Amino acid sequence: MNNITRKTFLKQSLGIGTALYFIPGMSIPGFSNTGKMNSSALMEKMIKANDEHVQALLTKGESANRHGGRSNGYNFAKFSAAYCCKESKFYEDKNLIKALEETADKLIASQRPDGTINAGNLESPPDTGFIMKPLCSGVYILSQKEDKELNTVKVKIKEFIQDAGEALVVGGIHTPNHRWVVCQVLAMIHRLYPDQRYIDRIDDWLDEGIYMDEDGHYPERSMNYSDVENSAFLTLGRILDRPFLYEAPRKSLEMTYYYMEPNGDLVTTDSRRQDQYSHRSIVVQYLHYRHLAILDQDGKFANIVKMIESFPGFEELIIEEELYSFMDNVLLQEDLPTIEPVPSNFEKLFKTSSLARIRREDTTATIFGGVDWPLIIASGRSVSPNFFSFRKGKAILWYMRMSANFFSMGHFRSEGLVKEGNKYILHKKLEVPYYQPLPKEERNKEGYYAHTPSKNDRFWSKMAFDKRPVSNVKTLDTTVIIEENDGKVGVNFDVGGLEGVTVTIELCFDQNGQLKGVEKVGNSDNYFLSNGKGSFENEGDKITFGPGVKMHERIRNLDGEKYSVHFGSLRTEGNHVYLTGITPFTHTLTFE
Numbered sequence: 001m002n003n004i005t006r007k008t009f010l011k012q013s014l015g016i017g018t019a020l021y022f023i024p025g026m027s028i029p030g031f032s033n034t035g036k037m038n039s040s041a042l043m044e045k046m047i048k049a050n051d052e053h054v055q056a057l058l059t060k061g062e063s064a065n066r067h068g069g070r071s072n073g074y075n076f077a078k079f080s081a082a083y084c085c086k087e088s089k090f091y092e093d094k095n096l097i098k099a100l101e102e103t104a105d106k107l108i109a110s111q112r113p114d115g116t117i118n119a120g121n122l123e124s125p126p127d128t129g130f131i132m133k134p135l136c137s138g139v140y141i142l143s144q145k146e147d148k149e150l151n152t153v154k155v156k157i158k159e160f161i162q163d164a165g166e167a168l169v170v171g172g173i174h175t176p177n178h179r180w181v182v183c184q185v186l187a188m189i190h191r192l193y194p195d196q197r198y199i200d201r202i203d204d205w206l207d208e209g210i211y212m213d214e215d216g217h218y219p220e221r222s223m224n225y226s227d228v229e230n231s232a233f234l235t236l237g238r239i240l241d242r243p244f245l246y247e248a249p250r251k252s253l254e255m256t257y258y259y260m261e262p263n264g265d266l267v268t269t270d271s272r273r274q275d276q277y278s279h280r281s282i283v284v285q286y287l288h289y290r291h292l293a294i295l296d297q298d299g300k301f302a303n304i305v306k307m308i309e310s311f312p313g314f315e316e317l318i319i320e321e322e323l324y325s326f327m328d329n330v331l332l333q334e335d336l337p338t339i340e341p342v343p344s345n346f347e348k349l350f351k352t353s354s355l356a357r358i359r360r361e362d363t364t365a366t367i368f369g370g371v372d373w374p375l376i377i378a379s380g381r382s383v384s385p386n387f388f389s390f391r392k393g394k395a396i397l398w399y400m401r402m403s404a405n406f407f408s409m410g411h412f413r414s415e416g417l418v419k420e421g422n423k424y425i426l427h428k429k430l431e432v433p434y435y436q437p438l439p440k441e442e443r444n445k446e447g448y449y450a451h452t453p454s455k456n457d458r459f460w461s462k463m464a465f466d467k468r469p470v471s472n473v474k475t476l477d478t479t480v481i482i483e484e485n486d487g488k489v490g491v492n493f494d495v496g497g498l499e500g501v502t503v504t505i506e507l508c509f510d511q512n513g514q515l516k517g518v519e520k521v522g523n524s525d526n527y528f529l530s531n532g533k534g535s536f537e538n539e540g541d542k543i544t545f546g547p548g549v550k551m552h553e554r555i556r557n558l559d560g561e562k563y564s565v566h567f568g569s570l571r572t573e574g575n576h577v578y579l580t581g582i583t584p585f586t587h588t589l590t591f592e
Contacts, residue, residue, distance in 0.1 A: 047087050050081055050320075076135050084145050104157045107160050108160050115163040116171070125171025126173050126182055175220070176220055182205065183206065187240055188239065221270050222272060224268075225273060229252070238329065261391060262391075269366060270368055272380055283311050293336055297337040302338070303342050304342060353368075368388070385570065391543075402504065409456065412478050413428060414427055414428050426479070427478065429477045433470035436470065442464060448462070449462050458561055480492065493581075493585065493589070508572060512538055513575070514537050526555060529550070534548060555580075
């Protein structure tokens with residue numbers, strides 16, 4: 001395990017050595033034609049897209065906002081970029097001075113007495129930091145331009161930023177990445193209005209250490225928040241001239257490539273945050289890969305940069321959003337190094353989160369057994385029951401789950417992932433007891449006992465369960481063995497213990513595509529694979545799976561009592577195919 005030291009923000013800019021500065025009014029240098037598209041064409045597209053958004057903001061007002069309650073910070077940055085970029089049609093356009101002043105006024109009006117802004121959590125220093133990050137980039141761009149007509153807006157925004165800085169110098173945080181959001185913005189404020197207190201506060205947070213495990217995960221194991229942290233540490237390293245802070249982003253981004261699907265989607269199954277059930281694209285890490293590719297002359301990262309430029313979302317997330325980041329950090333404008341090959345055929349086990357990734361060109365498989373035990377349903381803990389996923393091009397099995405009707409314990413979740421030869425082994429043994437009378441010395445006439453959890457933590461009651469002997473212990477012993485061979489995957493199920501338990505295997509395929517060989521359940525997106533083979537096809541790519549089995553029709557209430565007692569469900573959108581069995585149950589399901 002490693003400890004390092006880093007920092008954060010959600011989507012945009014980066015940085016490098018403080019010797020590099022954007023000179024307002026000059027032509028922006030073109031990119032190397034080693035990129036996916038011609039570099040000057042890339043900049044042209046970014047300038048045009050920024051101009052289009054600025055035009056929309058000027059004509060449509062707040063209805064053109066893209067970032068919800070954080071929009072004023074982004075809008076200020078985009079106005080600044082347009083005003084200072086010589087190739088922009090809004091270069092030195094006086095209408096933008098008015099727009100900048102009005103945006104500053106909106107920010108000032110939204111500021112709380114303690115310097116924070118309510119945009120997310122109330123009076124939150126880190127949430128304020130997320131607004132300040134693009135804002136500080138915009139102010140930095142303006143600060144490099146000598147233009148007396150900007151003086152009024154510069155004075156207004158300085159007071160606002162320094163008041164926010166007071167909140168960040170003393171304010172607290174909630175989550176690991178929040179520390180680095182605050183540090184990142186304090187460094188950006190210090191670059192504008194130097195104050196040793198900002199540096200002291202940054203050092204106070206950094207002194208806690210930057211945790212990164214041996215595989216390259218930050219503590220939250222989140223593809224959403226690793227973007228935040230990579231951005232932060234790159235910015236801190238650049239502005240404060242502390243190159244050791246690049247170490248964590250390097251390792252994080254090296255790992256992230258192996259989490260990438262061929263279309264740029266990132267595997268999030270092992271996350272400890274809300275993205276463990278959602279989808280994330282590597283496109284949001286584009287600036288980070290580009291930064292380090294150029295800084296380190298890293299041909300592999302340059303190759304990933306080129307890939308990202310062809311992925312869905314690049315236009316919306318980079319072309320339309322990031323001109324100001326390129327103007328803040330001019331390293332991003334330099335040529336990419338010559339690309340070097342990256343693997344498209346690999347098998348990699350991430351031991352720290354018990355996740356395996358297998359890729360054979362456009363066919364991929366993900367195996368997961370690393371939830372946090374004991375199972376507690378809360379943000380900050382890994383609880384996903386998605387233990388297997390499979391893709392062949394655009395044909396996507398988002399996940400496989402399994403649930404047994406065993407005392408409402410819910411989905412199968414493994415106690416880790418073991419690799420033996422070519423096999424990946426998932427296992428969990430559940431034990432559910434019945435309870436005996438309390439020992440006489442623990443009894444009282446009032447019948448008042450401690451409110452405690454049952455032995456398996458399924459429910460609570462005023463029964464003093466921790467004091468009671470147990471008997472009639474029932475077990476459910478589940479083993480799943482997954483074996484891959486040249487893109488073909490076999491999944492073997494062995495569920496034993498208590499006899500007569502119904503078992504349900506759930507396959508969730510993408511909404512886009514067509515199932516064949518399955519039986520539709522009424523007017524729904526549920527299907528049974530009773531026998532034989534099924535297939536799922538999308539745009540010419542096909543997954544074949546089977547054989548099927550159907551011993552019962554229980555396909556509802558699969559989540560378990562921890563969810564159902566609060567009327568919650570883990571079911572997601574998609575085409576759901578079910579296979580069912582009864583213990584003792586063994587079955588092998590093949591995907592190809």
